[in-house]
Amino acid sequence: MLILKKFARDIPALIGLVIVIVALIIAIVGPWIAPYPGDIVASHLLQRLKPPSGAFPFGTDNLGRDLLSRVILGTRGALEVAVTVVAVAMAIGVPLGLIAGYVSGWLSEVIMRITDVFLSLPQLVLALALAQLLTPSLESAMAALALTYWPFFTRLVFAETRRLQASLFVDALRGIGAGSGRILFLHILPNAISPVIVRATIGMGFTILVAAVLGFLGMGATPPAPDWGLTISESRNYLPDAWWYSTFPGLAILATVLGFNLLGDGLRDLVDPRLRRSR
Amino acid sequence: MLQFILRRALYAIPSLFGLLIFTFLLIRIVPADPAAALAGDNATPQQIANIRHQYGFDRPIVEQLFLYLGQVLQFNFGESQYSHRPVGLDIRQRLPATLELTLSALLIATSLGVPLGVVAAVYHNRWPDFVLRFFSITGVAIAAFWFAIMLQLLFAMELEWLPLRGRMGNGIVPPPDITGSLILDSLLAGRLDVFWDALRHLVLPAVTLSLGGLATITRFTRAGVLETMQKDFVLYERAVGYPRRRLIWIYVLRNSVIAAVTQIGLLFGALIAGAVVVESIFDWPGIGNYAVLAILTADYKVMLAVTLLIGVIYTVVNILTDLVHGLLDPRLWEQL
Numbered sequence: 185m186l187i188l189k190k191f192a193r194d195i196p197a198l199i200g201l202v203i204v205i206v207a208l209i210i211a212i213v214g215p216w217i218a219p220y221p222g223d224i225v226a227s228h229l230l231q232r233l234k235p236p237s238g239a240f241p242f243g244t245d246n247l248g249r250d251l252l253s254r255v256i257l258g259t260r261g262a263l264e265v266a267v268t269v270v271a272v273a274m275a276i277g278v279p280l281g282l283i284a285g286y287v288s289g290w291l292s293e294v295i296m297r298i299t300d301v302f303l304s305l306p307q308l309v310l311a312l313a314l315a316q317l318l319t320p321s322l323e324s325a326m327a328a329l330a331l332t333y334w335p336f337f338t339r340l341v342f343a344e345t346r347r348l349q350a351s352l353f354v355d356a357l358r359g360i361g362a363g364s365g366r367i368l369f370l371h372i373l374p375n376a377i378s379p380v381i382v383r384a385t386i387g388m389g390f391t392i393l394v395a396a397v398l399g400f401l402g403m404g405a406t407p408p409a410p411d412w413g414l415t416i417s418e419s420r421n422y423l424p425d426a427w428w429y430s431t432f433p434g435l436a437i438l439a440t441v442l443g444f445n446l447l448g449d450g451l452r453d454l455v456d457p458r459l460r461r462s463r
Numbered sequence: 464m465l466q467f468i469l470r471r472a473l474y475a476i477p478s479l480f481g482l483l484i485f486t487f488l489l490i491r492i493v494p495a496d497p498a499a500a501l502a503g504d505n506a507t508p509q510q511i512a513n514i515r516h517q518y519g520f521d522r523p524i525v526e527q528l529f530l531y532l533g534q535v536l537q538f539n540f541g542e543s544q545y546s547h548r549p550v551g552l553d554i555r556q557r558l559p560a561t562l563e564l565t566l567s568a569l570l571i572a573t574s575l576g577v578p579l580g581v582v583a584a585v586y587h588n589r590w591p592d593f594v595l596r597f598f599s600i601t602g603v604a605i606a607a608f609w610f611a612i613m614l615q616l617l618f619a620m621e622l623e624w625l626p627l628r629g630r631m632g633n634g635i636v637p638p639p640d641i642t643g644s645l646i647l648d649s650l651l652a653g654r655l656d657v658f659w660d661a662l663r664h665l666v667l668p669a670v671t672l673s674l675g676g677l678a679t680i681t682r683f684t685r686a687g688v689l690e691t692m693q694k695d696f697v698l699y700e701r702a703v704g705y706p707r708r709r710l711i712w713i714y715v716l717r718n719s720v721i722a723a724v725t726q727i728g729l730l731f732g733a734l735i736a737g738a739v740v741v742e743s744i745f746d747w748p749g750i751g752n753y754a755v756l757a758i759l760t761a762d763y764k765v766m767l768a769v770t771l772l773i774g775v776i777y778t779v780v781n782i783l784t785d786l787v788h789g790l791l792d793p794r795l796w797e798q799l
Contacts, residue, residue, distance in 0.1 A: 298481070300481065301478065301482055301484075301485050304478050304481075304482060304774060304777055304778050305482070305485075305773070305774045305777065306733065306735065306773060306777060307736075308736045308740075309739060309770055309773050309774075312754070313489065313758075313766050316763075316766060317489065317763070393606055396608075397606070401740075402759065403758065413608075416606075416608070416609055423615070423620060424621055427616055430609070430612050430613070430616070431613070433609075434606060434609030434610075437609065438601070438604055441605075441606075442601065442604040445600060446600065449600075
């Protein structure tokens with residue numbers, strides 16, 4: 185419970201937690217709280233590009249759709265992408281890191297060298313190239329992001345496993361005849377999981393950002409999806425008159441990413457007290 | 464020390480080789496028919512067959528690999544489907560613009576980030592620290608493409624202080640090409656009008672690109688200075704009454720800057736990647752813009768060449784960073 189008390193005193197982390205929870209709630213109940221839930225596909229040409237007002241707090245877009253509704257409805261897509269990408273990246277990266285850290289020799293070398301090559305390329309550039317090669321679509325964008333994010337988990341779990349497998353309790357487990365699979369997944373993994381959770385939290389924010397770039401460049405969601413990046417890209421033709429059109433989706437991205445980053449930083453301080461001093 | 468440098472350099476070879484193999488496999492594994500993908504959407508069966516032969520897709524995979532390595536070493540990446548010019552030539556012409564932009568962004572990020580980090584550390588847990596921390600957290604969370612559009616909206620469209628896009632105004636004759644940087648070239652040629660025009664064009668893209676780096680450098684400098692301030696020698700100097708300002712800006716800073724230097728190196732790679740988006744928004748004629756055009760028109764040869772180039776720059780910069788890190792901290796010479 186000490187850990188909860190510590191967390192409760194970390195105000196930025198609490199703000200992050202609140203933002204993340206609010207974003208999750210909006211993602212779940214979005215279609216019920218959006219003022220005009222039909223505005224994913226509908227168009228009302230008589231109300232195009234209306235500035236923010238009581239009826240349309242965020243204004244309307246080039247097809248007369250309510251931007252507040254579209255920002256709310258876009259939350260689900262953004263979080264779905266982030267959760268899927270991070271989950272797939274973990275499913276690939278964590279076992280590879282465990283294996284590479286536990287065995288030594290050529291298998292470990294091969295895994296870690298491949299990881300290094302992936303890490304030596306900027307994720308955005310790699311994701312763009314992969315998404316295009318897989319033929320552009322939302323699924324390709326998600327696959328590309330997951331395929332470029334797993335090495336971060338591998339590197340992390342590798343280091344943790346190396347550290348843990350030299351420890352006494354692992355020796356003891358080997359001594360009483362526990363199998364490698366049992367040691368790895370039941371004993372080493374639970375001990376290595378906290379930095380993975382921190383990485384996953386920060387990765388959620390990072391994925392939302394990169395996914396927005398992909399959407400903005402037309403490599404992700406396709407119209408009429410209320411995707412934030414895509415909306416900003418559509419809005420560019422209506423500047424400077426319709427300033428609200430690009431402003432509000434961008435603020436939604438900023439708030440969500442900020443939430444995950446603040447929460448991730450707070451969790452890291454809890455998990456790794458050594459870093460606490462440097463804050 | 465020489466041994467340290469050589470070892471570090473050798474260490475890069477597997478990475479670079481891995482990068483080559485990776486790009487080689489990328490085009491061969493991911494699309495259903497690599498020759499058709501390379502030839503583009505409107506290619507005739509004859510063109511596809513030509514490409515298949517030219518790239519050796521009909522030959523054994525090992526032979527293809529050597530063919531590919533040969534082409535890369537000769538800087539031969541084929542012809543762009545979009546500009547109908549050799550990709551290698553396009554890249555060579557566009558690279559200086561990207562370097563000018565990224566180095567300017569790095570300069571902004573470093574020259575502001577280091578002092579701001581020191582200020583944040585000196586005012587630890589007081590209001591300047593809180594303000595700077597808020598900005599550095601926001602700077603990492605902001606979508607660069609959106610920030611770019613907001614800057615354009617405010618400074619180029621509403622206030623009309625700065626140009627909206629491009630690297631040079633219409634009707635301006637560029638100075639003779641010496642360094643590749645328009646800013647430096649115009650100064651060397653004594654053309655102040657061109658210099659002013661180029662600088663005005665550079666401001667918005669460079670500021671956008673520097674944002675994430677500025678946040679990171681501020682954060683790392685702050686952490687480094689805070690850590691150094693705990694050291695015994697600082698306590699001693701303070702006890703004997705050494706002037707506080709000199710102590711912080713000279714001795715503490717020098718001992719704290721190592722982590723920040725590593726970050727600057729890593730940042731350069733991130734900046735090159737960030738340039739992809741920023742250049743396309745500001746229509747900056749560099750390789751990032753080229754990459755986006757290639758992606759939008761499915762010009763695979765350009766995509767692969769730019770991916771490889773950025774990967775190589777990234778790897779080389781990482782090694783250089785390691786070397787600088789080593790020069791600053793001789794204790795590392797013994798390791799590795």
